[in-house]
Amino acid sequence: MSKSEMVIEGERYKSSDRVRADRTDMLYKDIPEGETLVEIKDLNVVYRSDDKTTVAVDDLSFDIKKGELVSIVGPSGCGKSTILRCISGLLQPTSGEIRIGGNLCTTAGSDRGMVFQDFALFPWRSVRQNVEFGLEIAGVPKEERRERSDRYLKAMGLLDFADSRIHELSGGMKQRVGIARAMIMHPAVILMDEPFGALDAQTRNILQESLVKVLKNSSRTIVFVTHSVDEALFLSDRVLVLSKRPATVHTIVNVPGDRPRDRGSPEFIKLRKEILSYLESQNTM
Numbered sequence: 001m002s003k004s005e006m007v008i009e010g011e012r013y014k015s016s017d018r019v020r021a022d023r024t025d026m027l028y029k030d031i032p033e034g035e036t037l038v039e040i041k042d043l044n045v046v047y048r049s050d051d052k053t054t055v056a057v058d059d060l061s062f063d064i065k066k067g068e069l070v071s072i073v074g075p076s077g078c079g080k081s082t083i084l085r086c087i088s089g090l091l092q093p094t095s096g097e098i099r100i101g102g103n104l105c106t107t108a109g110s111d112r113g114m115v116f117q118d119f120a121l122f123p124w125r126s127v128r129q130n131v132e133f134g135l136e137i138a139g140v141p142k143e144e145r146r147e148r149s150d151r152y153l154k155a156m157g158l159l160d161f162a163d164s165r166i167h168e169l170s171g172g173m174k175q176r177v178g179i180a181r182a183m184i185m186h187p188a189v190i191l192m193d194e195p196f197g198a199l200d201a202q203t204r205n206i207l208q209e210s211l212v213k214v215l216k217n218s219s220r221t222i223v224f225v226t227h228s229v230d231e232a233l234f235l236s237d238r239v240l241v242l243s244k245r246p247a248t249v250h251t252i253v254n255v256p257g258d259r260p261r262d263r264g265s266p267e268f269i270k271l272r273k274e275i276l277s278y279l280e281s282q283n284t285m
């Protein structure tokens with residue numbers, strides 16, 4: 001390998017490369033792990049239609065550190081997806097700002113990758129073609145695409161299904177494709193909106209474990225929206241607990257212990273109970 005090349009997490013880059021769409025985490029390589037990467041400051045979102053005004057988010061501020069997985073939990077309809085859409089740049093806040101690596105984010109960009117609850121895969125493409133989609137758009141050569149998709153297909157247990165069509169897969173497999181498709185792009189931040197929400201409880205647990213495994217080998221910055229307190233505590237470094245709508249920060253929980261976590265440990269059970277009892281108090285239904 002020539003001097004001008006480097007290998008990060010098994011993938012090869014030329015140091016002369018300008019920031020590439022398939023590796024936007026390089027944009028922030030000078031920010032150390034554990035330092036603030038995403039800043040959300042005084043975020044307000046008001047939805048207005050002819051006959052209705054909905055205040056979804058009220059003066060919300062929090063930071064996300066590089067390399068951490070932060071979950072957002074809160075009562076249904078409190079504004080979780082709204083916050084995520086603002087970070088993605090798909091929705092403009094009514095006021096307040098979001099910065100990534102100090103840069104104001106005002107539009108969608110390749111430094112943020114999304115994983116959706118309904119998978120949002122291309123049914124006419126094979127599993128591998130779905131996973132490679134972003135690399136293709138970014139103009140990554142075929143051989144490198146193949147090398148990289150092999151790694152992520154393997155990490156997500158999909159290698160045997162590389163040539164399958166999407167309709168041949170179970171829900172859990174589809175979401176594995178969704179995660180591989182996001183991770184292969186090495187976005188600076190991965191945004192997940194209830195990615196396991198459509199899966200049965202057992203499949204959900206298996207996918208949580210797969211995600212933990214992938215993250216062991218590959219540090220990522222992830223914002224994970226879920227309505228499951230159990231899932232949030234199992235996966236996250238920190239859990240942001242929101243109030244009922246309009247969303248404000250009730251508390252931020254630092255989850256102790258390394259992953260994979262023991263859901264039956266006294267600490268885990270105690271935290272789950274505390275958060276659940278707060279969420280119940282916020283339930284207006």
Ligand SMILES: Nc1ncnc2c1ncn2[C@@H]1O[C@H](COP(=O)(O)OP(=O)(O)O)[C@@H](O)[C@H]1O
Pocket residue numbers: 047048054056074075076077078079080081082083245
């Ligand atoms: N596009 C929209 N137009 C009007 N109201 C919306 C829109 N999207 C969401 N809302 C409202 O904003 C509130 C927060 O929604 P959302 O962020 O989807 O909540 P969550 O993801 O926590 O369930 C809800 O009352 C919802 O009805």
Ligand SMILES: [Mg+2]
Pocket residue numbers: 080081082
């Ligand atoms: Mg939502």
